Amino acid sequence: MDLRDTSAEAAFRAEAREWLAAHRPDPPLPSGDTAAGFALHVQWERELFDAGWAVVSWPKRYGGRDASLVEWLIFEEEYYRSGAPQRVTQNGIFLLAPTLFAFGTQEQQDRILPRMAATQDVWCQGWSEPEAGSDLASIRSRAVRDEQAGGWRLTGQKTWTTRGAFCTHLFGLFRTDPEAGRHRGLTYFLVPLHSEGVTVRGFGRLDGDDGFADVFFDEVFVPDDAVLGGVNEGWRVAMATTGSERGLTLRSPGRFRQTARRLVDLAASGGDDLDARLADEVVQGWMAAEAYQLFTLRQITGILNGHEPGAASSLNKLFWSELDIRLHATALELIGADGELDGPWSRGYQFALGGPIYAGTNEIQRTIVAERLLGLPRR
Amino acid sequence: MHFALSAEQEEFRSVIRSLLERECSTQVLRSAPDGPLLPGLWRRLGEIGALGLLVPEEHGGLGLDEVSMVAVLIEAGRVALPLPATEAIALAGPLLAGLPEHRTILASILRGELTIAADPATTGKFPHGHTAEFVLSGGWGGAGSVHLTPIDAGDLASLASVDPTRGLVRHTGPVGEPIADGPEVLRGWRRAVLGTAAELVGLGRRMLDMAVRHVIDRRQFGAPVGSFQAVQHALAEALVRIEFAEPAVLAAGYSMATGSSDAGRDVSMAKALAGTAASAVARTALQCHGALGYTVEYELHLFLKRTWALAEAWGGAGWHRREVGRSLGLVR
Ligand SMILES: Cc1cc2nc3c(=O)[nH]c(=O)nc-3n(C[C@H](O)[C@H](O)[C@H](O)COP(=O)(O)OP(=O)(O)OC[C@H]3O[C@@H](n4cnc5c(N)ncnc54)[C@H](O)[C@@H]3O)c2cc1C
Numbered sequence: 092m093d094l095r096d097t098s099a100e101a102a103f104r105a106e107a108r109e110w111l112a113a114h115r116p117d118p119p120l121p122s123g124d125t126a127a128g129f130a131l132h133v134q135w136e137r138e139l140f141d142a143g144w145a146v147v148s149w150p151k152r153y154g155g156r157d158a159s160l161v162e163w164l165i166f167e168e169e170y171y172r173s174g175a176p177q178r179v180t181q182n183g184i185f186l187l188a189p190t191l192f193a194f195g196t197q198e199q200q201d202r203i204l205p206r207m208a209a210t211q212d213v214w215c216q217g218w219s220e221p222e223a224g225s226d227l228a229s230i231r232s233r234a235v236r237d238e239q240a241g242g243w244r245l246t247g248q249k250t251w252t253t254r255g256a257f258c259t260h261l262f263g264l265f266r267t268d269p270e271a272g273r274h275r276g277l278t279y280f281l282v283p284l285h286s287e288g289v290t291v292r293g294f295g296r297l298d299g300d301d302g303f304a305d306v307f308f309d310e311v312f313v314p315d316d317a318v319l320g321g322v323n324e325g326w327r328v329a330m331a332t333t334g335s336e337r338g339l340t341l342r343s344p345g346r347f348r349q350t351a352r353r354l355v356d357l358a359a360s361g362g363d364d365l366d367a368r369l370a371d372e373v374v375q376g377w378m379a380a381e382a383y384q385l386f387t388l389r390q391i392t393g394i395l396n397g398h399e400p401g402a403a404s405s406l407n408k409l410f411w412s413e414l415d416i417r418l419h420a421t422a423l424e425l426i427g428a429d430g431e432l433d434g435p436w437s438r439g440y441q442f443a444l445g446g447p448i449y450a451g452t453n454e455i456q457r458t459i460v461a462e463r464l465l466g467l468p469r470r
Numbered sequence: 471m472h473f474a475l476s477a478e479q480e481e482f483r484s485v486i487r488s489l490l491e492r493e494c495s496t497q498v499l500r501s502a503p504d505g506p507l508l509p510g511l512w513r514r515l516g517e518i519g520a521l522g523l524l525v526p527e528e529h530g531g532l533g534l535d536e537v538s539m540v541a542v543l544i545e546a547g548r549v550a551l552p553l554p555a556t557e558a559i560a561l562a563g564p565l566l567a568g569l570p571e572h573r574t575i576l577a578s579i580l581r582g583e584l585t586i587a588a589d590p591a592t593t594g595k596f597p598h599g600h601t602a603e604f605v606l607s608g609g610w611g612g613a614g615s616v617h618l619t620p621i622d623a624g625d626l627a628s629l630a631s632v633d634p635t636r637g638l639v640r641h642t643g644p645v646g647e648p649i650a651d652g653p654e655v656l657r658g659w660r661r662a663v664l665g666t667a668a669e670l671v672g673l674g675r676r677m678l679d680m681a682v683r684h685v686i687d688r689r690q691f692g693a694p695v696g697s698f699q700a701v702q703h704a705l706a707e708a709l710v711r712i713e714f715a716e717p718a719v720l721a722a723g724y725s726m727a728t729g730s731s732d733a734g735r736d737v738s739m740a741k742a743l744a745g746t747a748a749s750a751v752a753r754t755a756l757q758c759h760g761a762l763g764y765t766v767e768y769e770l771h772l773f774l775k776r777t778w779a780l781a782e783a784w785g786g787a788g789w790h791r792r793e794v795g796r797s798l799g800l801v802r
Pocket residue numbers: 215216217218219220223224225226250251252253254445446448449450451452453454455
């Protein structure tokens with residue numbers, strides 16, 4: 092057991108810390124869930140890319156640094172510690188990219204990844220539909236073969252699409268074989284949103300920003316090379332990387348540790364008046380953030396020893412989503428009546444409340460934990 | 471960064487585990503505190519070196535560190551070992567090592583011929599009092615000095631405890647000679663807190679295993695009760711509790727082993743997380759067993775009651791969270 096940085100890791104940490112301290116946006120950027128804010132975030136993402144920090148774990152040829160998993164974790168930690176903003180590119184670099192690395196053709200990887208890294212393209216996730224939420228396999232949007240044109244025609248509606256109104260591309264599941272079983276007839280498509288027949292309507296999330304979108308497809312043509320991982324293979328392809336979304340890549344411990352540090356500072360700034368119960372709440376939140384870090388370090392060691400976390404990523408998801416709410420709720424209690432004012436804690440709280448809903452609701456995760464980790468029988 | 475037991479630590483852990491599974495059945499547990507097989511089990515633990523795990527080799531121990539201690543005591547917790555293993559491994563061994571006048575006591579402990587109890591708060595109330603020959607008293611919170619008192623120098627009375635397997639006593643009489651003060655006491659306190667946290671992790675794992683097995687076997691409404699979502703989700707939450715407490719306990723062992731300046735904070739965090747996790751799992755396990763868990767004729771209650779006792783021993787979760795709060799500058 093050795094929880095310290097190696098000398099190479101320490102050097103990597105120092106380099107990241109120094110660069111971030113000098114470059115992170117100050118004052119902080121506005122929300123990336125409005126058109127104007129999004130544009131500023133894109134600039135920041137390009138600055139990250141130019142300095143080689145956009146996608147540290149990717150191969151150099153796609154704009155990364157070939158960083159190890161541990162170095163990636165260190166970067167995340169330093170990133171959030173510096174106060175840098177949430178990443179509007181996350182759905183591309185953390186959700187689509189792992190799928191591309193696993194299932195994409197060489198041509199797809201070469202075409203898509205460098206533009207994603209450089210924030211020339213920004214990707215959104217088109218899974219949910221009005222009738223397909225937790226029951227994702229009930230997707231109705233369909234793709235019909237257009238033999239003559241050498242591709243597919245997409246029709247239907249996606250919804251709750253995060254930043255769909257600002258993104259340039261969407262990855263999504265569409266039904267290609269209506270006769271096959273629910274999970275069998277789905278295909279994973281990569282769709283430019285400027286294609287003819289696409290209509291996007293942004294709408295407000297809980298905080299009022301246009302962070303959600305409905306995306307409508309009306310006979311939208313995509314060529315054959317828009318299929319990722321094989322026709323009718325979409326379910327398998329999508330599920331192979333859900334671990335990234337629930338687990339450590341989308342929500343690494345660094346951001347929660349930073350929130351916990353801010354919470355401790357907030358509590359300490361009140362001086363001697365700190366209520367004992369609230370002090371205890373702060374301590375519990377801080378400990379939970381540390382516990383998430385330690386759980387993750389152990390999980391990463393497991394991954395490096397060849398144990399893929401698989402369903403265990405549902406444990407991560409349950410833990411970080413509840414943790415995030417707890418940290419913010421405690422902060423709002425400390426702030427008191429001014430907590431209703433628009434500010435980082437009230438915004439953060441509203442954001443955190445989505446955690447138990449997206450990436451598979453926590454009810455669904457508990458069922459996965461029960462069935463796959465504890466071995467309880469299915470209904 | 472590498473967060474896992476070494477191959478040797480894993481090996482040692484599995485030796486301990488199979489020994490305890492073989493020799494500490496729930497029948498043996500029920501026979502505590504003075505069951506006929508317990509002295510033999512204690513000797514076996516001595517023979518494989520477990521009791522002197524932290525004692526330097528030149529004093530007859532294995533010279534291992536607190537990470538190994540955590541690994542071993544998780545296994546002790548898993549069987550609710552009704553013997554003062556944490557007292558011997560975490561406290562007595564390291565404190566007595568290097569005291570030439572107590573060489574024979576140490577040697578007897580390491581061989582598993584003698585047990586020693588602990589009374590950190592010096593209240594005169596402590597477990598394992600009937601079988602132990604000595605009690606180490608004092609050192610609460612790592613302050614003051616620790617005294618070595620022969621138990622037969624005073625009077626002993628049994629106390630009725632919810633956990634009868636630990637043999638709780640009230641001891642009155644003169645306090646013996648001081649054997650440690652200063653940093654040794656602080657280290658001893660932290661080790662004992664950490665050892666108790668490790669036992670709680672093991673207890674939590676065991677109760678969860680029992681509940682899972684039960685809900686798979688037990689059928690109602692024509693189906694295993696473990697197929698009902700309310701039951702599934704409660705057990706999933708229980709797993710989350712344990713999975714996120716255990717790394718903190720291991721990491722606190724690492725902090726102690728490396729002499730980290732955060733060791734006190736880390737140990738307190740470990741105890742607070744392990745205690746609340748095990749207590750929460752205990753409730754869930756009881757609920758999932760239905761009335762079967764509510765009877766002393768079934769085994770679950772033995773583990774519940776040990777959990778209640780250990781969650782409060784060596785400082786409860788609230789006490790340790792205040793320690794963490796102090797280290798964060800939130801509590802004076
Ligand atoms: C902030 C945010 C961002 C999002 N971003 C995206 C995105 O970018 N792309 C995208 O595709 N989707 C996105 N989503 C949608 C998200 O994936 C869905 O909300 C989620 O899958 C749940 O579906 P639903 O909202 O239809 O809820 P429903 O499935 O209708 O669930 C309603 C309630 O019923 C419970 N429930 C449902 N089924 C079961 C069951 N079998 N057992 C027990 N309880 C059950 C749920 O847990 C929930 O509490 C986002 C959602 C949020 C909140």
